[in-house]
Amino acid sequence: MKYSLLSLSLVLSTMAFSQAKFAQLDQELPTANSYRTASGAPGHAYYQQKADYKMNLVLDDAKQRLDGFETITYTNNSPDRLDYLWLQLDQNIYDENSDTKLIEVEKMENFKSVGDLRKRDFKYDGGFKIEQITSTSGQKLSYFINKTMLRIDLSKPLLPGQSISFQIKWWYNINDRMQVGGRSGYEYFETDQNYLYTIAQFFPRMCVYNDVTGWQNKQFLGRGEFTLPFGDYEVSLTVPADHIVAATGECQNYASILTPEQRKRYEQAKKSNSPVLIVTQAEAEAAEKNKSSQTKTWVYKAQNVRDFAFATSRKFIWDAQNQTVGSKNVLCMSYYPKEGNPLWERYSTKLVAHTIKTYSKYTIDYPYPVAISVHSKWIGMEYPMICFNGGRPEADGTYSEGEKYGMWGVIIHEVGHNFFPMIINSDERQWTWMDEGLNTFVQYLTEQEWERGYPSRRGPAYLIADYMRGDKSGISPIMTNSESIKQFGNNAYGKPATALNILRETIMGRELFDYAFKTYCERWAFKHPTPADFFRTMEDASAVDLDWFWRAWFYSTDNVDIALTDVKWFQLNTQNPALEKAFLQNKDAQKDAFIGDTRNKTAITTTVNEKDANIDDFYAKRDLYKVDALDEKAYQSFLSKTSPEDLAYLNAGKQLYELSFENIGGIVMPLIIEATFADGSTKVERIPAEIWRIEEQKVSKVFIYDKEVVSFRLDPFLETADTDLDNNTWPRQLQPTRYQLYKQEQTRENPMQRQQRLEQMQRGN
Numbered sequence: 121m122k123y124s125l126l127s128l129s130l131v132l133s134t135m136a137f138s139q140a141k142f143a144q145l146d147q148e149l150p151t152a153n154s155y156r157t158a159s160g161a162p163g164h165a166y167y168q169q170k171a172d173y174k175m176n177l178v179l180d181d182a183k184q185r186l187d188g189f190e191t192i193t194y195t196n197n198s199p200d201r202l203d204y205l206w207l208q209l210d211q212n213i214y215d216e217n218s219d220t221k222l223i224e225v226e227k228m229e230n231f232k233s234v235g236d237l238r239k240r241d242f243k244y245d246g247g248f249k250i251e252q253i254t255s256t257s258g259q260k261l262s263y264f265i266n267k268t269m270l271r272i273d274l275s276k277p278l279l280p281g282q283s284i285s286f287q288i289k290w291w292y293n294i295n296d297r298m299q300v301g302g303r304s305g306y307e308y309f310e311t312d313q314n315y316l317y318t319i320a321q322f323f324p325r326m327c328v329y330n331d332v333t334g335w336q337n338k339q340f341l342g343r344g345e346f347t348l349p350f351g352d353y354e355v356s357l358t359v360p361a362d363h364i365v366a367a368t369g370e371c372q373n374y375a376s377i378l379t380p381e382q383r384k385r386y387e388q389a390k391k392s393n394s395p396v397l398i399v400t401q402a403e404a405e406a407a408e409k410n411k412s413s414q415t416k417t418w419v420y421k422a423q424n425v426r427d428f429a430f431a432t433s434r435k436f437i438w439d440a441q442n443q444t445v446g447s448k449n450v451l452c453m454s455y456y457p458k459e460g461n462p463l464w465e466r467y468s469t470k471l472v473a474h475t476i477k478t479y480s481k482y483t484i485d486y487p488y489p490v491a492i493s494v495h496s497k498w499i500g501m502e503y504p505m506i507c508f509n510g511g512r513p514e515a516d517g518t519y520s521e522g523e524k525y526g527m528w529g530v531i532i533h534e535v536g537h538n539f540f541p542m543i544i545n546s547d548e549r550q551w552t553w554m555d556e557g558l559n560t561f562v563q564y565l566t567e568q569e570w571e572r573g574y575p576s577r578r579g580p581a582y583l584i585a586d587y588m589r590g591d592k593s594g595i596s597p598i599m600t601n602s603e604s605i606k607q608f609g610n611n612a613y614g615k616p617a618t619a620l621n622i623l624r625e626t627i628m629g630r631e632l633f634d635y636a637f638k639t640y641c642e643r644w645a646f647k648h649p650t651p652a653d654f655f656r657t658m659e660d661a662s663a664v665d666l667d668w669f670w671r672a673w674f675y676s677t678d679n680v681d682i683a684l685t686d687v688k689w690f691q692l693n694t695q696n697p698a699l700e701k702a703f704l705q706n707k708d709a710q711k712d713a714f715i716g717d718t719r720n721k722t723a724i725t726t727t728v729n730e731k732d733a734n735i736d737d738f739y740a741k742r743d744l745y746k747v748d749a750l751d752e753k754a755y756q757s758f759l760s761k762t763s764p765e766d767l768a769y770l771n772a773g774k775q776l777y778e779l780s781f782e783n784i785g786g787i788v789m790p791l792i793i794e795a796t797f798a799d800g801s802t803k804v805e806r807i808p809a810e811i812w813r814i815e816e817q818k819v820s821k822v823f824i825y826d827k828e829v830v831s832f833r834l835d836p837f838l839e840t841a842d843t844d845l846d847n848n849t850w851p852r853q854l855q856p857t858r859y860q861l862y863k864q865e866q867t868r869e870n871p872m873q874r875q876q877r878l879e880q881m882q883r884g885n
């Protein structure tokens with residue numbers, strides 16, 4: 121219900137203000153209060169709840185089942201009395217009757233194979249099996265499960281400042297990720313008959329209670345992600361003895377888990393600035409064959425995290441290196457099966473180290489002791505200190521360029537999520553852009569520092585033009601609830617990342633933007649920010665009024681299409697009759713000739729006035745361009761009345777250009793205009809967006825130069841996401857297209873395989 125009210129006010133205010141692109145955002149933003157200030161910072165009464173977890177987990181590798189027992193200690197830092205607690209049961213989206221399946225819009229035409237239908241009809245006994253919920257002394261607590269949400273009714277209210285501890289025992293069948301998909305699950309490897317588990321959303325987790333939503337207990341439907349409070353975790357994890365475990369936090373018992381040789385390598389890795397193997401491929405391959413029936417228990421601790429995830433398999437190769445951030449050492453690690461090589465051993469850990477270093481520069485110093493990347497086919501998914509990433513080469517070890525950049529991009533992106541939303545802990549269930557958009561923006565900066573000219577998929581302004589040009593019924597404003605977003609990738613990742621890039625490169629400049637963005641990150645690290653906190657901080661720290669920008673880019677589906685519709689050229693009339701009459705004479709001489717006049721020159725041998733001298737009078741005979749004494753006298757009088765400075769200016773040969781612009785797309789933007797002069801030199805003019813503040817559809821601007829301009833171009837550096845570049849030039853410029861008469865040959869071969877074929881052919885010759 122909260123959400124329908126919110127979207128209603130959004131619609132009303134968009135209507136009311138549709139004619140005022142520069143109106144302040146007062147109607148759209150919540151009123152500032154003592155929890156959140158009008159400057160965008162946490163207020164003096166800001167609070168957040170704390171949820172600490174102690175968990176014992178047991179993995180049954182034969183049944184792919186996870187058993188858990190957790191003790192949650194929940195601390196009420198709010199000023200409110202709580203009569204019940206809400207927890208999230210994310211696994212319940214795999215319940216047979218889950219809403220997630222029921223609300224899927226379907227058409228027969230979308231099922232294109234038996235495989236599609238079998239997947240649709242796939243039955244799997246998923247969802248949490250809650251065995252008991254008790255107090256720490258073993259008394260049963262009353263509770264109610266509403267789909268993906270669990271309410272625990274307290275026998276007496278939890279008062280401000282109080283804590284409560286309780287225990288939950290549960291289990292569930294782990295999903296086959298290759299069959300049913302999902303952010304968590306297992307992959308089964310047919311060839312060696314082993315499982316690789318990447319496990320998350322696996323335990324009943326506290327909902328967030330705060331000043332913005334009360335209990336954030338909006339059901340988990342599958343797309344809108346997670347909203348979680350911070351806390352401390354102690355987790356012991358029992359798995360087959362030959363498994364290697366990766367998890368959120370620091371392992372407390374490597375001394376009893378690892379072999380002496382592995383411990384030696386681990387210590388070496390902590391001092392190395394390039395990856396060191398702790399478990400080699402040969403060791404992982406030996407474990408794949410032997411399959412221990414014993415178990416081992418790995419113990420982890422993590423402080424001030426909003427979640428816990430882990431991966432476990434006997435297939436894991438494991439490498440690590442150190443990365444210093446500020447004065448701290450961070451151990452960067454990767455875990456991958458042999459199927460990930462050669463890509464993973466070569467790049468994963470280096471990408472982790474580069475990512476935390478670069479993000480730390482633009483946001484806050486990475487605060488955790490470890491940063492982990494785990495290879496997990498197809499997906500990319502983030503948790504505190506650990507993430508699961510795709511990027512798998514072909515079985516022959518070759519890979520396409522797309523696979524390489526896909527793997528680089530996903531690792532940078534998912535490791536980057538440590539900052540958004542794991543530390544700068546926004547409400548993902550409500551706003552996807554606050555973590556995905558901000559993260560995709562810093563991902564772009566990080567990619568550009570990894571490789572010069574890195575072909576980033578999202579970030580540069582021109583890359584969003586196709587999406588923004590599209591049919592408006594197929595796109596949503598960025599400020600749309602996570603579940604209802606159309607074109608998810610473009611809208612929640614690409615567009616906000618692009619908007620931030622435009623702020624940085626064009627509207628604010630790098631220095632002001634970087635300062636304000638860092639201020640936002642520092643203010644909201646280990647807290648729960650909202651969109652208003654972000655919008656307000658960016659303005660508060662920079663003295664740039666960005667309300668028009670948020671309105672256009674975040675609240676509307678308008679696009680940028682500004683046209684250079686007209687250019688008028690003027691030179692100053694000097695009043696000097698000798699110059700001005702010569703100018704007119706020259707202009708007259710250059711006039712185009714009418715076809716009839718040209719033909720009549722020869723077609724008509726003589727006219728009447730050529731034969732009869734009495735036809736031509738004063739007007740026919742006078743010389744329009746002759747300067748006479750009266751002209752001279754008038755000019756002398758003008759000279760005597762005009763200051764030397766004005767005269768000098770009049771005679772300086774100034775070239776004046778009046779440019780007309782039209783806002784076709786709806787979004788007003790700065791006008792960036794490049795003038796190219798007759799001598800080949802250029803000049804760039806930058807006019808702030810506020811030129812549109814009164815007239816939002818059409819504006820004009822005069823430019824004064826000492827030299828003649830041969831052409832003008834709008835947005836010459838592709839920085840405004842203008843969706844139609846054809847109307848940006850004067851005079852209009854044509855670009856040829858290569859017209860394809862022959863069909864392109866389709867090939868499944870990747871370029872590395874083609875190279876091998878080429879080398880084979882050359883050896884054969």
Ligand SMILES: [Zn+2]
Nearest residue numbers: 533537556559
């Ligand atoms: Zn993401």
